[in-house]
Amino acid sequence: MKITAVTGDITEARVDAIVNAANSSLMGGGGVDGAIHAAAGPQLLGACTEVRRTQYPDGLPVGEAVSTPGFDLPASWVIHTVGPNRHRGESDPQLLANCLHSSLEVARLLEVESIAFPAISAGAYGWDMDEVAEVLVGAARQEADKPKNDGIAELRFVLFSESIALAFQNLI
Incomplete structure (x- = not known):
């Protein structure tokens, strides 16, 4: 699996699936979550509502992942994962790594x-960007080093600023 980091808008990424940094309600929000919901169109909210009704009535737990179609996005799939919120005391790096691992499990199924x-x-969730880069790139390397990678050829970090992309690129 090739790991890269680029500056860009994840809603425009030409990949099979994009990962949404969702909140546990799956009902949209600010930042990346809001941008993905806006770009995917209103059908995404309907699909998330159905996921809540059928699979996660209490909300998607931190570190887990679930998929919906991408609707109006270039990507066929959106994989929603809930990152740990440092403001709520969720400061264990393993919770953040689990977001990547769970998302890739879903991606393999798709x-x-x-x-x-x-x-x-x-x-908004209060994690330092350098720590996020370190944890996520480390988790991606663990995945890439697995003997059987099940077809995922490229994991691309799509980041909204050059400085953030550089932090990821330096670790890759």
């Missing part, structure tokens, strides 16, 4: 070949 990740838990 048989995607390429996937794009944002900087999960950075920003």
Whole structure:
């Protein structure tokens, strides 16, 4: 699995699946979550409502992942994961790593070949960008080193600024 980091808008990524840094309600929000919901169109909210009704009535737990179609996005799939919120005392790096691991488990079930990740838990969830980069790149390397990678050829971190992308690139 090739791991890269680029500056860009994840809603425009030409990959099979993008990862949404969702909140546990799956009903949209700010930042990456809001941008993905806006770009995917209103059908995404309907799909998330159905996931809540049928699979996660109490909300998606931190570190787990679930998929919906991408609707109006270039990506066929959106994989939603809830990052740990440092403001709520969720400061264990393993919770953040689990977001990547769980998202890739879902991606393998969907048989995607390429996937794009944002900087999960950075920003509103209070994690330092360098720590997010270290944890997520480390988790991606663990996945890439697995003997059987099940078809995921590319994991791309798509980050909204050059400085953030550089932090990821330096670790890759």
